[in-house]
Amino acid sequence: MDLTSETTGDVTIIHVPDSRIDAAAAIRFKDSMREHCTRAADRVILNLAQVDFIDSSGLGAIVASMKQLRDGQALELAALNPNVAKVFRLTRMDTVFTIHASADAPGQANVG
Template sequence: MSLTSTETADSRIITVNADRIDAAMAIQFKEDMRNQTDGSPARVILDLSSVSFIDSSGLGAIVASMKQLGEGRRLDLAGLTPMVEKVFRLTRMDTVFRLFATLNEALEDNPN
């Protein structure tokens, strides 16, 4: 699993450089997310624009990553492909995460 990150004034952007998040990589994803978000700003944006497939293990890994951020921090999701967005909507995870069509839309939405 390859994650890269950049930081803006108030957010850390973590980009998933893989086409799938599934059972085979869920544990590594959680560990990589923990490393990437340690000491990050309160807002983390996960750029999923390269991800075309996610299964329940991948979804669970993203939820676990959100929970490990702790109180007062949040994980927003950007760039969901139609199939990945469908998984989030079918599982009602769109009520847990803020979903943005593009990374730029997520960056323009500054709630602070």
């Protein structure tokens, strides 16, 4: 999976260009996240704007990515579409991650 990232100040935004994070993509996603996070700022925001489907393997890959961060780094999520947000709500992972309405406004947490 070809993730891209940009760093501004103490925030690195990692963009997911694919529409799915599922069992077929989970390992590639984790590997790419590891590469980006090793050189990322302390605050990492995963922009999921393009993702419209995530399964349990994809969710596990995001959690695994959070767990492989170095001390002092935090993983936050941004721009979840309704289908993806529903998966995070149903699994209660919305209580684990800070979720922002968009990657452009990381200070505004999503309340829906």
